[in-house]
Amino acid sequence: MSRKKNIxxxxxxxxxxxxKTSLMHRYVNDKYSQQYKATIGADFLTKEVVVNDxxxxxxxxxxxxxxxxxxxxxxxxYRGADCCVLVYDVTNAKSFxxxxxxxxxxxxxxxxxxxxxxxxVILANKVDVEESKKVxxxxxxxxxxxSLGNVPLFFTSAKDxxxxxxxxxxxxxxxxxxxQSDADxxxxxxxxxxxxxxxxxPSSCGC
Amino acid sequence: MSQILFCKSKVYVHPTANKNxxxxxxxxxxxxxxxxxxxxxxLSWVAERDLESRFLNMLLKVELExxxxxxxxxxxxxxxxxxYSSWSFTxxxxxxxxxxxxxxxxxxxxxxxxxINCKTxxxxxxPVLFFHDEVCPSTITKRKKMNKDFDPFSTEGDIxxxxxxxxxxxxxxxxxxxxxxxxxxxLVNASVDDLRTFSLNSxxxxxxxxxxxxxxxxxxxxxxxxxSIMSKFADATTxxxxxxxxxxxxxxxxxxxxxxxxNVYVKQLMRNPRVIxxxxxxxxxxxxxxxxxxxxxQEAERYHKLHHLDETYKRILKSELGISNDVELSxxxxxxxxxxxxxLTKKKWASLFDSQGRLSVTxxxxxxxxxxGGVEDDELRSEVWLFLLNVYPWDSSLQERKELRQxxxxxxxxxxxxxxxxxxxxxxxxxxxxxxxxxxxxxxDVIRNDRDIPLYKYNTDNAEENGTETEEVESEEGWEIRNPxxxxxxxxxxxxxxxxxNLGYVQGMTDLLSLIYFVLKDEALAxxxxxxxxxxxxxxxxxxxxxxxxxxxxxxxLCQFMLPKFTEHLKKCESSDLFFCFRMLIVxxxxxxxxxxVCRIWEIFWTDYYSSQFQLFFMLAILQKHSxxxxxxxxxxxxxxxxxxxxxxxMDWSDIMTRSELLxxxxxxxIEVLEREESLIGHExxxxxxxxxETETTSEVDDPPLHHPSLISENLKNLLSKxxxxxxxxxxxxxxxx
Numbered sequence: 031m032s033r034k035k036n037i038x039x040x041x042x043x044x045x046x047x048x049x050k051t052s053l054m055h056r057y058v059n060d061k062y063s064q065q066y067k068a069t070i071g072a073d074f075l076t077k078e079v080v081v082n083d084x085x086x087x088x089x090x091x092x093x094x095x096x097x098x099x100x101x102x103x104x105x106x107x108y109r110g111a112d113c114c115v116l117v118y119d120v121t122n123a124k125s126f127x128x129x130x131x132x133x134x135x136x137x138x139x140x141x142x143x144x145x146x147x148x149x150x151v152i153l154a155n156k157v158d159v160e161e162s163k164k165v166x167x168x169x170x171x172x173x174x175x176x177s178l179g180n181v182p183l184f185f186t187s188a189k190d191x192x193x194x195x196x197x198x199x200x201x202x203x204x205x206x207x208x209x210q211s212d213a214d215x216x217x218x219x220x221x222x223x224x225x226x227x228x229x230x231x232p233s234s235c236g237c
Numbered sequence: 238m239s240q241i242l243f244c245k246s247k248v249y250v251h252p253t254a255n256k257n258x259x260x261x262x263x264x265x266x267x268x269x270x271x272x273x274x275x276x277x278x279x280l281s282w283v284a285e286r287d288l289e290s291r292f293l294n295m296l297l298k299v300e301l302e303x304x305x306x307x308x309x310x311x312x313x314x315x316x317x318x319x320x321y322s323s324w325s326f327t328x329x330x331x332x333x334x335x336x337x338x339x340x341x342x343x344x345x346x347x348x349x350x351x352x353i354n355c356k357t358x359x360x361x362x363x364p365v366l367f368f369h370d371e372v373c374p375s376t377i378t379k380r381k382k383m384n385k386d387f388d389p390f391s392t393e394g395d396i397x398x399x400x401x402x403x404x405x406x407x408x409x410x411x412x413x414x415x416x417x418x419x420x421x422x423x424l425v426n427a428s429v430d431d432l433r434t435f436s437l438n439s440x441x442x443x444x445x446x447x448x449x450x451x452x453x454x455x456x457x458x459x460x461x462x463x464x465s466i467m468s469k470f471a472d473a474t475t476x477x478x479x480x481x482x483x484x485x486x487x488x489x490x491x492x493x494x495x496x497x498x499x500n501v502y503v504k505q506l507m508r509n510p511r512v513i514x515x516x517x518x519x520x521x522x523x524x525x526x527x528x529x530x531x532x533x534x535q536e537a538e539r540y541h542k543l544h545h546l547d548e549t550y551k552r553i554l555k556s557e558l559g560i561s562n563d564v565e566l567s568x569x570x571x572x573x574x575x576x577x578x579x580x581l582t583k584k585k586w587a588s589l590f591d592s593q594g595r596l597s598v599t600x601x602x603x604x605x606x607x608x609x610g611g612v613e614d615d616e617l618r619s620e621v622w623l624f625l626l627n628v629y630p631w632d633s634s635l636q637e638r639k640e641l642r643q644x645x646x647x648x649x650x651x652x653x654x655x656x657x658x659x660x661x662x663x664x665x666x667x668x669x670x671x672x673x674x675x676x677x678x679x680x681x682d683v684i685r686n687d688r689d690i691p692l693y694k695y696n697t698d699n700a701e702e703n704g705t706e707t708e709e710v711e712s713e714e715g716w717e718i719r720n721p722x723x724x725x726x727x728x729x730x731x732x733x734x735x736x737x738x739n740l741g742y743v744q745g746m747t748d749l750l751s752l753i754y755f756v757l758k759d760e761a762l763a764x765x766x767x768x769x770x771x772x773x774x775x776x777x778x779x780x781x782x783x784x785x786x787x788x789x790x791x792x793x794x795l796c797q798f799m800l801p802k803f804t805e806h807l808k809k810c811e812s813s814d815l816f817f818c819f820r821m822l823i824v825x826x827x828x829x830x831x832x833x834x835v836c837r838i839w840e841i842f843w844t845d846y847y848s849s850q851f852q853l854f855f856m857l858a859i860l861q862k863h864s865x866x867x868x869x870x871x872x873x874x875x876x877x878x879x880x881x882x883x884x885x886x887x888m889d890w891s892d893i894m895t896r897s898e899l900l901x902x903x904x905x906x907x908i909e910v911l912e913r914e915e916s917l918i919g920h921e922x923x924x925x926x927x928x929x930x931e932t933e934t935t936s937e938v939d940d941p942p943l944h945h946p947s948l949i950s951e952n953l954k955n956l957l958s959k960x961x962x963x964x965x966x967x968x969x970x971x972x973x974x975x
Contacts, residue, residue: 046678046682067682068681070745070828090875098974099743099780099782100782102781102782106816
């Protein structure tokens with residue numbers, strides 16, 4: 031698969047209505063609207079990012095439909111992802127319960143090289159709402175993040191622009207790291223292949 | 238009880254040019270009763286001399302009364318049918334094919350006149366009617382009033398004459414369509430075919446025989462334009478079922494011209510002012526000829542400008558879609574597709590039904606109108622869609638529809654809406670959770686649906702903005718719906734969940750409903766329209782995605798078949814599965830076009846005019862339109878997806894629709910050619926027994942066949958069917974995917 035240079039591919043997953051599209055727009059365009067329709071199919075926005083003060087890359091943020099049955103079509107987009115963002119809505123317990131299955135679903139379809147180290151980030155969205163409406167506690171969120179392998183967790187609000195920039199900076203860092211390790215692994219593979227060939231050479235000569 | 242709707246005195250018949258022979262009379266429009274269909278009203282002319290004096294006085298009174306009111310009751314013993322004289326006539330409006338108005342000359346060189354042409358076989362003796370405005374009381378009164386109210390800054394520069402009143406009166410009863418090629422000819426309740434025949438687009442310029450010696454100035458152009466119109470009229474007798482051309486042909490001058498239309502001398506003669514003057518004398522002919530001769534330079538220029546623009550567009554279409562694989566699109570086919578200028582108007586729609594309110598033309602004719610012109614506005618749409626979506630049977634009467642409407646409303650409320658409105662929680666906790674989740678999903682999608690449309694914009698009890706509300710909408714949480722129209726969307730979707738429990742709610746369904754409700758604005762009717770629309774759309778939302786996948790596969794085949802080069806390129810971009818078409822297909826381009834455009838697109842799809850899967854041809858047309866750009870600019874999967882996603886709100890739906898039609902026609906022809914070839918090959922093999930030798934040699938010498946039989950996959954053949962494809966969701970279980 032040909033990949034363009036310095037593209038960091040980020041996939042946003044989560045139940046429908048948790049705010050995936052809003053988060054993407056807040057981050058890329060610094061805009062918010064109550065009126066984003068339910069996403070159909072998939073779309074992405076790109077943004078130039080500077081990571082660790084020196085590395086310039088283009089981040090491609092992919093937004094997908096939240097309804098489960100459409101996921102079988104999402105597979106095509108998962109491939110080549112450098113980071114996966116899992117979003118839930120702090121006012122919706124079910125969306126929190128589903129975070130883990132979104133992660134598992136991703137790992138099944140994305141075909142990543144090493145699932146153990148693949149970077150995820152969890153966003154607990156809509157923290158701007160009044161306390162009484164929040165049904166997912168910060169503690170249970172932290173526990174989940176820990177159980178999934180110390181996944182970074184951010185409490186965000188796309189509407190009030192809380193923590194969105196910070197979260198995506200972290201996402202960019204993880205994605206860049208993942209992208210580089212993938213490239214290294216590719217190089218390793220290549221070297222290994224060459225070594226094997228070199229190793230095999232005498233025997234092929236011997237016959 | 239008979240009513241008089243129009244009455245004009247001093248309308249003359251001129252049996253000869255001699256003034257002494259002119260006969261004054263009344264032109265009337267009458268209606269038998271309140272319940273008569275507008276098109277069954279009658280147009281009559283009766284000579285003054287044939288009228289009893291009491292009726293003559295009555296009509297003179299009625300004429301002036303009608304300046305203030307729409308209709309006047311006539312005395313019960315007044316009948317026109319019983320008056321027989323050589324020139325009087327009565328005809329139902331429905332029997333009139335066309336009316337040609339020739340306004341009075343501003344300086345009074347001639348009086349205004351009109352020619353009424355009836356449909357073939359009905360009558361051909363309707364005389365030309367002349368409006369002697371200077372002696373007509375109603376015209377004089379009206380003109381005085383108009384002059385008093387004259388607004389020098391008004392843009393309407395036309396001079397009022399008696400014929401205008403007739404036109405206005407007719408327009409209130411029937412659909413009058415001005416034929417583009419001539420400013421004064423109107424077709425009455427015309428069929429699509431007639432409109433096509435007489436429209437500007439289908440008039441071809443005849444080859445100019447010898448313009449080199451003549452001064453090749455603008456007049457030459459006008460001349461040929463005139464001739465083409467003339468010859469078109471003459472053609473009409475043979476090509477269209479009307480009387481129009483017959484009248485033109487009957488006239489001696491027209492006959493002469495018709496015969497010698499290529500003759501340069503005749504052309505020059507026609508240009509001679511003296512000849513023009515002579516023709517003016519000849520009453521009937523001047524309807525045609527004076528207008529042409531009296532300097533319609535501007536008209537001709539505009540005509541040509543339009544014509545050339547159209548020609549350019551047609552050339553583009555022809556070069557892009559026209560010829561390939563031995564298949565060629567004809568001029569007529571291109572004309573028909575380009576021309577979408579006759580929408581279904583309210584009057585037209587009304588004229589399609591008889592007095593019982595039953596359709597009196599074929600369903601195909603109605604669909605032809607809708608496919609090629611669309612529905613005029615949303616008000617009419619709210620009725621037409623009920624037919625298109627099979628809520629009202631096409632062969633129903635008005636009374637039957639009234640009853641049906643009531644029954645459907647009761648059915649909706651009793652059997653669907655109240656089922657969930659007053660439901661008891663279920664014992665099965667899993668089912669209860671499922672239900673709540675469904676309602677939650679629906680509410681969530683409804684509240685964020687099409688909020689830019691005024692109807693859905695403000696989430697208030699009266700759907701209108703009120704001072705503090707804007708802020709409240711912004712800060713709104715918990716998805717509480719207050720706008721009554723959004724609430725109706727939710728009610729319908731939840732009720733649909735009862736109606737079709739296996740499918741449940743799937744994202745995208747709100748988009749489909751939103752438009753239907755917007756047009757219908759009636760919850761119960763919108764529900765049934767939605768139910769019927771979902772009958773064909775259910776396949777887009779199945780749990781296993783098989784229905785939408787089938788369409789994508791068919792589209793891939795279609796694209797390979799019609800746009801092979803583009804398909805090759807998409808393979809290089811890892812986009813050959815056409816996934817980037819997913820959003821467009823699943824909700825029928827709802828997200829790509831403006832709200833009103835989507836209405837037009839959908840009603841065309843619903844006609845199943847060419848294919849029940851016309852959406853795939855529309856999609857193909859979008860691909861075709863953009864194939865050059867994509868091939869020259871894009872090489873990556875994500876770029877292709879982005880490119881097509883970003884087309885939203887940038888496409889001209891009408892251009893795409895025109896292309897869709899042409900692509901379909903071309904597709905159909907290609908399939909025909911291939912099938913013919915296939916059957917020939919099949920024939921050869923089956924009859925090869927007797928002359929094996931010959932067959933063998935030819936098959937070896939021949940070029941390999943142009944195609945592989947597998948090219949016409951079942952997928953492709955199915956696209957020719959008008960039968961709606963229905964795929965139902967299977968039984969829902971607890972483990973079913975959401």
